[in-house]
């Protein structure tokens with residue numbers, strides 16, 4: 216069968232292979248026909264050779280971690296043939312650490328977890344894949360065109376779960392949210408904020424393209440000014456750019472008792488000047504919390520599936536800039552200037 220693969224660590228080794236073996240039964244009881252995979256920055260970084268790890272004993276890695284498929288068979292009876300599913304990306308480490316032992320693989324302590332399409336497990340960009348029922352997340356039938364957004368939505372569902380847990384350390388009545396960065400993660404973070412009834416502001420550099428309208432369609436306010444020029448102090452910030460100056464600015468900008476969730480990954484290697492004492496003062500004297508958030512566990516995936524079911528399907532569909540059939544995979548993995556989310560389609 217066909218699969219999109221790379222040789223990990225070798226730049227530009229992306230290749231559509233025709234002779235990928237059928238998924239092994241050990242991969243899980245649920246056999247799934249791939250419908251589509253979403254493409255993100257992680258895929259681009261793997262393709263450029265920055266990281267990625269083939270399964271033990273193999274040279275190539277099937278990529279793809281934002282999955283949408285249709286169940287072909289599930290002898291365990293957990294899912295029915297025809298059900299829409301997405302596969303959870305991360306599997307717990309084998310030790311397991313205290314967090315993985317209770318299903319919190321998103322909080323793995325030892326880094327020995329594995330991830331489909333990224334780290335030692337084959338990805339979902341192949342015509343058929345298998346998965347254990349506990350890693351298969353059912354999707355409402357209405358999500359047949361957009362269900363591959365579940366993986367990025369799980370990331371922001373975890374971020375919101377932790378924001379709320381932190382908020383409830385004291386009386387908490389948040390009103391205003393600032394999301395920095397209007398890529399897929401930022402837009403989905405804004406969607407979840409709007410579903411919570413909060414006043415949502417999204418900040419991004421873009422002044423043209425689809426981002427401003429996508430934000431306004433949520434009933435949110437779009438800004439393309441520097442953070443320090445905003446005329447309000449957000450109760451919650453979800454930082455999705457990873458841009459060092461934005462990261463620092465939002466820490467100062469948060470309201471008293473504010474919560475800053477860092478969900479963007481910086482590349483590092485560039486220094487900017489920082490008055491660490493002033494930043495410490497700003498955080499301590501206002502009880503502010505700054506925390507990082509990555510990945511998601513089964514609970515977050517289920518919360519995300521419900522959030523997508525409740526969302527406007529047309530709005531979700533408009534996040535998808537291009538849908539490319541698998542035969543045009545090279546085009547799908549080349550990023551365009553106005554791309555929000557590009558999707559590689561298998562069976563349609």
Ligand SMILES: [Zn+2]
Pocket residue numbers: 307308311312313314315316320322323324325326327328
């Ligand atoms: Zn672990």
